[in-house]
Amino acid sequence: MRAMTSAAIQVTGVHRVFTRKKDQVVALDDVDLTVGAGEFVSLIGPSGCGKSTLLRLVADLDAPTSGSIQVFGKPARQARLDQDYGIAFQQAGLLPWRTVSGNIELPLALHGYPKADRRSRAAELLELVGLSDFAQHHPDQLSGGMQQRVAIARALAERPRLLLMDEPFGALDEMTRERMQNELVRICAETGAAVLFVTHSIPEAVFLSDRVVVMSPRPGRIVDVVAVQAGGLGPSQDRTDAVRDAESFFHSVARVRELLHGAPAPGARGVEAR
Amino acid sequence: MTGSTTLTRRVRQLCLGLLGVLLLAALWDLYKAFGPEAGVTVGEQTLVLPRTTDLAMPHTWEMLQRLTEPVTSARDAPSALSAVLDASGFTLGIAARGWLIGVVVGLVLALLMSRFRTAESALLPWVVLSQTVPLIAIAPLVRRWGSALSFGGFEWTSEHSVSVIAAYLAFFPVAVGALRGLKSPDRTHVDLMTAYGVGWWRSLVSLRLPSSVPFLLPALRLSAASAVIGTVVAEVSISLRGGIGRMVVEFAQSAGGDPAKAWAPIFGAVLVGLVAAGAVGLLGLALRPFALTEPVR
């Protein structure tokens, strides 16, 4: 029991079938996944393979058809109500009528933190994402990358031990994206949070993660898990730009690509998935 | 964006508006001066432009001048202007009450429909259908039902009937606009609220209501206009004295001997409409922080 509670996320035998009229879409088929405390795990796979679905299940924004999901040893619903995770989506989703600072304070305000605490926490987070000068701006005065950084700051507002991120850098250009990746590594090192990160970019997944989970579509399954850290890149909190040129980085990128393109023998599934 | 440029823009809009009014007046009098006495007809019968006689088209300045003269030939009759202003105030008061009732009813309906899917499918068709019933048909009904009401010292008057009829027109744009607005937050925002574990009420206050403002403002404006029209028409069909509606009818009857007089209450109706639109405009200014567009993504 102790071993289970130490994991940030424990997904066991999860199926998710969407039924619309007579159509049935098996979005997730028998998925098992464990994310340890402080571990950075990426989900990668072709469009429609169920990455967002899996993330939404963990966040309890949706319920599995069968199987169980535990977050810090509790049912996902309890974890959501306890605010055990912070979440960020592909769209920043800032409220346009609130200032940048007001947006970061939103979860704190909704959960009844006193005003002074909210202010100081927002200032701290703005410092962390390098937007202190924009505290009183409105979202429509910020670039897409800046909005995304605000959304990440908002996700961190309540110091969650787990971050759920669905393609948060998807809409950014390559340069901003790499800078944001470096920032995310730094933020994770500072907060020690576990991360479940959905992406379409192989280098991004490898650069950020301790492990990369490769998925296949129709039905959505976990093909294999690439252990980037064990592959020689070191823990995800210590990554720097130098990693992007390391040989083991290219090795892991090649391995993920191989899994995505070439269909591996079905027998391999699940063996390494734990 | 800055204060001074908005001010100059406002002033320019105002000037353009006034210019439009002047242009219309000029057009009127030019046609009256140069148009054919018998009007312009197409074929044998169809009159496409009016006769230019003083009876059909009084001079614009005569209309204005008429406002300063006594309203009737009675000894101590007030000026036509003050009679029109009184009637306008009366009508505006009833319209404002009708508008308020309509806005409250519309908002409540929209909240119900956005909260419960069954409420939406049960109510929305009726909401739409309600607007196809002609006012003339419901006016006597409202009066009859209203006069059957009595509780405490409250007595139902014709004024109440007119307000209710105005509300009947006014609630519709608000119900439809607010419903669209309450449903407008995108999935990311809704998911975020779920993730924060807040209930329906908190997410209404912090997400749905603010994001419905851009939909609500035009709806409120439309509903103010509907309330004014509803009030004037209901005044006529219920024969309520004191407002613009009856005045239009009464003054039109004297048009034979005093053609300019018939136009006085029409100016009153325009005035009521302008004041109503202005009031909603002020409300819009107060709500402007929420009318910001969505951030670029």
Ligand SMILES: Nc1ncnc2c1ncn2[C@@H]1O[C@H](COP(=O)(O)OP(=O)(O)OP(=O)(O)O)[C@@H](O)[C@H]1O
């Ligand atoms: N609410 C829903 N109703 C019906 N089907 C859905 C729903 N959400 C997802 N699906 C289906 O489930 C499958 C997986 O969708 P999901 O959004 O998880 O994919 P994804 O891996 O996140 O794709 P992308 O990379 O494009 O974001 C798709 O086939 C999709 O059509």
Ligand SMILES: [Mg+2]
């Ligand atoms: Mg997705």
